[in-house]
Amino acid sequence: MYTDTSWRRSAAGWLAAASLGVAAVVLLSGCPADPVPSSRAVPLQPRELFFVNTLAETVGLYQPDTDRLVANAFPVGSMPNDIAWHDGRIFVVNSGDNSVTVYDQGSFDQLGEIYLGTGRNPYSIAIAADHGAAYVANFMHNSLSVIDLTSLTQITEVLHSSLQTPQDVAVYQDFVLVSSTAYQTAASFGPGSVTAFLVSDDGLTYAASFVTGDNSNPQTMLVVPERGEVHVALTGIQSADDGEVVVLDLTELPDGIEELHRLDTGGSPSIRTASWHQGEEVFYLSGTKGILSYHFDGDAYAVLHDSADPVLPPGGSMSFYSGVAVDESRDMLLITDFPADSLMLLARQGYHVVDEKRVSDGPLAPLLVE
Template sequence: MKTNMMKWSKLFALAVLYFSFAACNQSDDSVVYENPLQAYDNGIFMLNEGNFGTPNASVSFISNDLLTFQDNIFFVVNPTKVLGDVAQSMGFYNEKAYIVVNTSNKIEIVNRHSFATLGTITDGLALPRYVVALNGKIYVTNSSNNTVTVYDADTFAKLATIAINKTVEKIVAVNGKIYVMNASFGTGSEITVINPATNTVTATLQVGDGLNSIEAKGNTLYALSGADSASKLVKINTQNDQITGTVTFPATLVNARNMDIDGEVVYFTKGNGVYRMGINDTTVSDTSIFTVPDNDFSTFYGFAAINGRIYVSDAKGFVNKSAVTIYSSAGTVLSQKTTGIGTNGFYPNN
């Protein structure tokens, strides 16, 4: 089986090659875009990061009933604005959606219902990665200087910079605290805990090599580590930041990735297979729900489990638009769509 390091080494090498490919341009006269929908509610935003070094990031939308699909909605609604270079992630607070645009060093804010632009944040950002909202503020991880920057969620004013001094990646708010994953590209084993009242680091949690996913359910934080040696799911009580349980996966499921929790089920991927376990299970089956064609690093470039469905994207090596497939929880194909370049995430807007 391929190791994480092998896969990410290929990703780095291919990223250089992709500079030579022409990206799909949002102003291409050969493309006819529909009028904006009346509202982008009761559906899923699909974030398309675009080609690295080219400002062709975009957002697609599909309704929950899978009947309505619209591509490049940021441009459709805001034709005079460019989303930017590498749309990394999205977050929400009240009526606003925050789109983190990594290489452009900005956050575009839109109304989550109409997708009309509301403003842009640039102050203090240094290759931003992920965003989370808590108590009227948004917290953003910055990969080039290992900080978390804090902004007013309504005025967009910069309020503080928190030095973490180690890798910062995914970020979660739970039980009145902020948790930052200190791992990326298959390397790292720690989670930093931040007190948002003082903007100070209060704890560092060791959860296991190959940390790649964190997610909250209730007051429990779940962390998936998938290394070459072993994969495991760690459960953390956010009342006292103590590890309360660890589930070690079978040896056949090393390098597990892409954890997502839907209801009482934990989903994850390994290789080109999708797997699941109950949120309170103490063992894990190595029988996959379904598999997808293996397309090197761009397999499962985006993955999410939302309301009984599983959303999967194949980035097609970044030389073509992504192919998104929506499955039932049993692995039946429900819909397939062609989205933008490099679809990397799925965000429900209900």
């Protein structure tokens, strides 16, 4: 079942820190304001931004080159949490339904539904095209589901002692990486970790782990394959301003994982898959303290905008950013604001707001496909 722990920040979520909460937001927001089309209502474009509307239980679509928005592009399952793309297909993780649903990008027709099992609370997904598989972190079951990309079926479920309320999953070469929050209560976490599994013809085998620290709450990961690194957002505990990013060296796998850098960003940071401006090597974080950033200066990583001086501060006490994607072609950031039900377009030059578009209920996890 879906719980308040299913957020891109600390388990039990930012809304648990407010006096309202998810149920209150549902009551205020209700159902999608516009009818949800049963098929694609706008022509396919070469570049498209997708995001899940967690409370509306739809996927939204924004086409940057035509500035066209479809707030509710097509319906999905219960409490969608994450989205991925591969080979013209859109994969949506439905936390409430314990499933992954797959859609054709050109028509939005549903191609399949993969049921993962009762009580899994799937949270995030990563595609390994070279291995013909998708990997799903099951938050409440301490497991990792493996989905075959051809048959769209679950072929196995991995259980390992290192998986403790796993939240994010990523792929690096022949390894699958899983971040575990070690959730205990809203204000208490055990030793968080990142675990690597080796992909082989025999399935997944444990390779190595790195402990990120007590109460570190590692939320999401971003692999930088050119440097053999994974960047892990450490959200910390609820109501604290203790966010960090730890940069881990993956080049010695399967022998081990080593820490290269640790950056104090403050806030409650979360890294989204597309939140890296590759040309300038600037990384962007979203969270309750606004949009934060850091960069590689040629020798090491350095924070550019921390929680005391964010790129973009939150819009108010009930506002937080639930994802950021980089549009390098237009030199813009595309940012989802969960409580405000909005998509913000932010120019990177001067970081000024170009537009703020009303979307649907609870936008999350923007993914730019190009």
